[in-house]
Amino acid sequence: MDRLKAMGAYVRAVELGSLSAAARELGTTQPTVSKLVAALERELGARLLERSTRRVLPTEEGARFLASARRLLEDYEEALDDIAGGVREPRGLVRLSAPVALGELRLNRLMLQVLAKLPRVQVELLLEDRFVDPVEERIDLMVRIGGTLPPDLVARQLAAWPRYFVAAPSYVRASGRPRRPQDLRDHAYLRYAGSDEIVTLTGRKGSMTLELDSRYRVNSAIALLEAVQGGAGVALQPSWMVDALLRQGRLVRLLPQWTGPAQTAHLVHAPRRRLPARVQAVMEALVAAVPTW
Known part of the structure; x- marks a missing residue:
């Protein structure tokens, strides 16, 4: 046997x-x-x-x-x-789980760069917003955003991105620009389905809470971003998702003196005394790249 x-x-x-x-x-x-x-x-x-x-x-x-x-x-x-x-470069399969938006907009490109650098490594990038059990589903590494992390897993913070209020230039031309947070109540506020209507904002003079009702809620971060870019309204979006669009003028930052709660990303894996070289190589790429986004 x-x-x-x-x-x-x-x-x-x-x-x-x-x-x-x-x-x-x-x-x-x-x-x-x-x-x-x-x-x-x-x-x-x-x-x-x-x-x-x-x-x-x-x-x-x-x-x-x-x-x-x-x-x-x-x-x-x-x-x-x-x-x-000791005799050859890392090789074998690495299974990486991540949220859909982060995976499609950022991690997909990064993993292709990893494959180009490490020709003997294979990567299976699994994109889903639910929390997966790394033991049951044989996941080597997980990038998770928000939520409570189980205590029996090893977690390392990768990044904390501020959230900005953003809208399309076409929306600002048609609906005007809010001058203070309370003005958002008169705008079309779009939000991620399941998120709280009470938003905590931080500014130079302290913090405040604001209740913002939404006529449109969607459980896809990419769909929400698309709606904002299409001029449907105002949304609170993490910096990694909108910084390039702001630089290109495709989005406008509103109330720049205020930011929303930071979006925190963690790198998570099941406890092991030592990770295989192939997993360590992918982890090093994530640790080097994600905090710069």
Whole structure:
């Protein structure tokens, strides 16, 4: 029996909750995964999984073994990476999760630059705004914006971008320019669906809160930006998203003495004693580039 292969099949079956899901990920069949786990159980002399028609769960012994199996698999991967790192450049697949807007507007270009620099590295950029579980979904690195970070993950702050009130020049010509925050109540305020109607603003003389109702809300940052550029109204947007458009004159910053709450980006990964060289290489590219946006 290939113990490492059997342990890998067992770990993924538990993480995914299904032998068939583990088989699909590993590129094999459900009976093959079942046989690998059964052989592992025979060798250990303990039942590792509770099987049902819908999902599998670790037994008490299986839960204890799971932590050890993960460590062994990580140690093996690190050992291979250690040897390889001394004789060749980073290689292999890195799975990176990020919010859709940041990925489409910034990270996509950066990852192509990484691939050009590191020809043996592969990158799978997964763009979605929901929070993903890096263990369950086998994610190496996550760039997350806002939200509460689980305490069992390793997080490093990458950047904190101020938010500006912006509008298209056509909107300003048609609707005028607000002179003070309270004037925004008379404008078409656009916001991200799910965000609070109460906005906290910071200026030279302190901070204030303002309630801004919105007739239009959308759960896509890119769609919101498109609406603003099209002259539909005023929005509070992070600097990384609008700085270039402001320089080009395609957007106008309103109330420049006021900024909204900073948008904070973190680089997140599951705890490991040491990240593989391929993951470290992508991490270094993110740490170098993201704070400059």
